[in-house]
Amino acid sequence: MKLTGAEIFIECLKAEKVDTIFGYPGGAVLFLYDELYKAEERGEIRHILARHEQGAVHGAEGYAKSTDKPGVCIVTSGPGATNAVTGIADAYMDSVPLVVISGQVPRSLIGNDSFQEIDIVGITRPCVKHNFLVTRIEDIAPTIRKAFHIATSGRPGPVVVDIPKDLTSGAEKIKFKYPKELTMRSYQPTVKGNKKQIKSALEMIAKAKKPVLYAGGGVVSSKASKELTELGQAFNFPVTTTLMGLGVYPATDKQFIGMLGMHGTFEANRTMHYSDLIIAVGARFDDRVTGDLNKFSPYAKVIHIDIDPASISKNVKAHNPIVGDVKEVLQALFGMMKEQNFTPDKSAYDAWWKEINEWQAVNCLHYDQDDSHIKAQFVVEKLSEITGGDAYVASDVGQHQMWAAQYYKFNQPNRWINSGGLGTMGFGLPAAMGIQLAHPDETVACITGDGSIQMCIQELGTCSQYRLPLNIINLNNGYLGMVRQWQEFFYEERYAMTYNQSLPDFVKLAEAYGHVGLRIEKPADVEGALKEAISDTKNLYFLDFVTEPQGNVYPMIPAQYGHNEMYLNKEDALNDPKLKK
Amino acid sequence: MTKMKDNSKNSGINNRERHIISVLMENETGALSRVSGLFSQRGYNIESLTVAPTDDETLSRMTLVTTTTGGDASVEQIVKQLNKLIDVVKVMELSHYPHIEREIMFVKVAAPNMEVCASIKRIADIFRARVIDLKNKMYTLEVTGSPDKLDGFLETLTDNQVIEVVRSGAMGITRGNNSLRV
Ligand SMILES: Cc1ncc(C[n+]2csc(CCOP(=O)(O)OP(=O)(O)O)c2C)c(N)n1
Numbered sequence: 186m187k188l189t190g191a192e193i194f195i196e197c198l199k200a201e202k203v204d205t206i207f208g209y210p211g212g213a214v215l216f217l218y219d220e221l222y223k224a225e226e227r228g229e230i231r232h233i234l235a236r237h238e239q240g241a242v243h244g245a246e247g248y249a250k251s252t253d254k255p256g257v258c259i260v261t262s263g264p265g266a267t268n269a270v271t272g273i274a275d276a277y278m279d280s281v282p283l284v285v286i287s288g289q290v291p292r293s294l295i296g297n298d299s300f301q302e303i304d305i306v307g308i309t310r311p312c313v314k315h316n317f318l319v320t321r322i323e324d325i326a327p328t329i330r331k332a333f334h335i336a337t338s339g340r341p342g343p344v345v346v347d348i349p350k351d352l353t354s355g356a357e358k359i360k361f362k363y364p365k366e367l368t369m370r371s372y373q374p375t376v377k378g379n380k381k382q383i384k385s386a387l388e389m390i391a392k393a394k395k396p397v398l399y400a401g402g403g404v405v406s407s408k409a410s411k412e413l414t415e416l417g418q419a420f421n422f423p424v425t426t427t428l429m430g431l432g433v434y435p436a437t438d439k440q441f442i443g444m445l446g447m448h449g450t451f452e453a454n455r456t457m458h459y460s461d462l463i464i465a466v467g468a469r470f471d472d473r474v475t476g477d478l479n480k481f482s483p484y485a486k487v488i489h490i491d492i493d494p495a496s497i498s499k500n501v502k503a504h505n506p507i508v509g510d511v512k513e514v515l516q517a518l519f520g521m522m523k524e525q526n527f528t529p530d531k532s533a534y535d536a537w538w539k540e541i542n543e544w545q546a547v548n549c550l551h552y553d554q555d556d557s558h559i560k561a562q563f564v565v566e567k568l569s570e571i572t573g574g575d576a577y578v579a580s581d582v583g584q585h586q587m588w589a590a591q592y593y594k595f596n597q598p599n600r601w602i603n604s605g606g607l608g609t610m611g612f613g614l615p616a617a618m619g620i621q622l623a624h625p626d627e628t629v630a631c632i633t634g635d636g637s638i639q640m641c642i643q644e645l646g647t648c649s650q651y652r653l654p655l656n657i658i659n660l661n662n663g664y665l666g667m668v669r670q671w672q673e674f675f676y677e678e679r680y681a682m683t684y685n686q687s688l689p690d691f692v693k694l695a696e697a698y699g700h701v702g703l704r705i706e707k708p709a710d711v712e713g714a715l716k717e718a719i720s721d722t723k724n725l726y727f728l729d730f731v732t733e734p735q736g737n738v739y740p741m742i743p744a745q746y747g748h749n750e751m752y753l754n755k756e757d758a759l760n761d762p763k764l765k766k
Numbered sequence: 767m768t769k770m771k772d773n774s775k776n777s778g779i780n781n782r783e784r785h786i787i788s789v790l791m792e793n794e795t796g797a798l799s800r801v802s803g804l805f806s807q808r809g810y811n812i813e814s815l816t817v818a819p820t821d822d823e824t825l826s827r828m829t830l831v832t833t834t835t836g837g838d839a840s841v842e843q844i845v846k847q848l849n850k851l852i853d854v855v856k857v858m859e860l861s862h863y864p865h866i867e868r869e870i871m872f873v874k875v876a877a878p879n880m881e882v883c884a885s886i887k888r889i890a891d892i893f894r895a896r897v898i899d900l901k902n903k904m905y906t907l908e909v910t911g912s913p914d915k916l917d918g919f920l921e922t923l924t925d926n927q928v929i930e931v932v933r934s935g936a937m938g939i940t941r942g943n944n945s946l947r948v
Binding site for chain 1: 791792795800843849850852854855948
């Protein structure tokens with residue numbers, strides 16, 4: 186039987202076992218939508234209609250990040266495609282496996298400045314893992330096959346497939362065959378680590394006196410949380426993670442010393458600074474992690490395990506680079522330990538732990554909750570307690586994101602879903618939506634701020650349509666808090682455009698969309714509100730917490746400072762000689 | 767521990783290094799812009815670039831010359847990023863191996879009288895350039911050689927009225943072993 190391009194598209198999705206696709210219709214994808222309609226009737230694929238293409242892409246990201254499946258999106262040509270760009274760039278920066286199908290004007294109109302024509306392949310080139318413009322109906326299936334393969338293998342990332350409308354119209358039909366085997370001579374990610382390098386890693390570990398295990402989002406992508414935890418525990422290493430890595434090592438374990446970097450814990454950053462061996466696993470020494478490279482970990486040798494060779498020795502030179510899939514490399518390392526009868530001496534780092542314990546005693550995340558203003562930290566801590574650290578937590582970008590990262594105790598990977606690399610305000614709500622769609626019976630919270638929530642607030646409509654009982658935790662300080670904090674420290678308290686005037690009545694807004702809205706103003710009401718929202722598994726709760734207006738995130742390492750130059754509180758900032766005019 | 771060098775654009779203007787990179791890539795639309803995008807994104811200038819299909823027409827070979835100020839680390843990073851491109855099959859920094867480099871150039875010069883003609887021919891002989899066209903009292907010369915030699919040739923011609931210059935950009939190949947092939 187011969188199929189139209191649009192029918193082929195559906196068959197490809199089925200072959201890839203896609204059950205959910207996020208999108209927004211338009212002229213160039215009408216034929217594809219017509220087939221999606223039929224596929225939905227047949228119960229094969231569910232289409233989730235977002236309210237903006239950015240929401241559709243973030244939704245697919247949330248879906249992908251909380252499962253082991255790629256996210257799939259469909260958008261129309263022109264504005265549909267350009268609206269998707271922020272989401273695509275976000276997925277690129279955070280290595281999220283994503284396949285985005287965009288409609289294109291018919292081939293005969295390409296290049297004519299036709300209605301809703303845009304060169305989306307050109308626009309997205311620098312922010313995709315790869316992209317394709319399909320020019321023949323025969324290429325639809327092989328291209329989609331490649332797109333899924335590229336998106337999900339190696340270091341994952343977004344792939345855009347641009348399909349001209351006339352290829353899907355039915356004017357031309359061909360026999361459908363989904364390619365089984367796929368060999369791409371130009372794309373063969375290295376999965377297995379080099380044995381010699383792994384062996385020398387063991388030797389380096391045996392010599393170290395002050396090691397630290399530094400894990401990132403690559404451990405999540407590689408599903409290697411179990412192996413990483415085993416490694417940490419076998420050696421009694423102190424373990425720190427990046428913002429993207431939270432949850433790969435249980436936060437409540439005593440060896441976990443917290444997140445590192447700009448808003449990381451005092452102990453994590455000191456441990457990095459004074460360590461003599463950094464074992465970096467699926468992490469990339471991002472500038473928010475390292476601060477000033479010239480001051481970064483002056484005494485340390487570096488073992489760097491990552492699937493992306495371009496991430497190794499990019500910012501910090503690796504003395505022992507190991508290219509490979511984190512899970513494979515760690516398993517190979519355990520195998521080698523067995524062969525060599527290598528038993529780690531768990532007390533080898535007692536002196537090191539003593540130093541670390543002293544840094545821990547500083548208790549850098551301590552705060553005081555009085556009974557007037559709600560502290561954002563308090564809300565997150567209560568949420569963590571009530572959900573036992575097991576909820577899915579999506580976050581937006583700003584102070585609330587850092588507080589979520591600091592005070593929610595993630596015990597499992599894939600639970601903390603945020604925009605780390607691009608730092609996209611507006612990510613939280615649609616991402617939470619995607620998570621809830623993937624896990625209908627789980628508790629999903631979206632920690633957001635009064636600025637961020639407004640960037641994709643329209644998705645409240647999607648949540649009503651699909652009855653997603655999210656728990657939106659709006660830490661409403663009335664400011665674009667994170668930017669205000671920088672203005673306070675570095676711009677002499679000139680709060681340019683960071684006071685959020687004319688905020689809507691969020692309770693009424695939630696209600697307008699058919700949700701439950703609550704405004705919480707007193708610390709004493711925090712716990713009750715959270716419990717009410719979480720226990721109601723039918724309704725979306727919009728919890729508008731009125732929090733301390735000018736609270737700051739501590740600890741903080743200002744950009745381009747060293748790990749041993751932290752502000753623990755406002756006094757440190759005020760006394761910073763570098764800031765004195 | 768060793769730190770990566772500061773590769774900000776204005777550091778060490780004076781120690782510009784020339785790198786010649788060969789790339790084997792899928793002969794696909796857009797492959798070229800993916801490569802050039804990596805350079806433009808970082809503010810690196812591509813001094814010259816030649817590209818054409820190879821004996822295997824599904825493969826294109828590119829020779830790219832760039833000067834950077836960021837030292838080896840920034841070129842190493844570029845080479846890794848090139849390798850990461852899905853369309854790129856293999857990358858080699860030719861400058862790391864014994865190699866041969868050639869460039870072809872056409873120069874159109876005014877030849878108003880016999881005296882000038884003779885002088886141009888003399889220079890051409892020295893550089894093994896050939897006169898390949900003569901029209902409207904203008905000579906077109908063709909010369910092949912290393913980019914340095916071509917620079918030298920142009921310099922010697924400065925006394926003449928040079929009307930037009932076309933250079934192909936360098937292409938390169940390694941000597942003996944270490945070949946760049948699939
Ligand atoms: C799309 C986008 N625009 C601008 C920024 C810059 N930015 C980073 S944090 C922030 C403030 C966020 O404010 P809010 O959501 O209220 O959170 P808070 O920091 O107050 O917790 C801004 C404007 C950004 N990250 N993303």
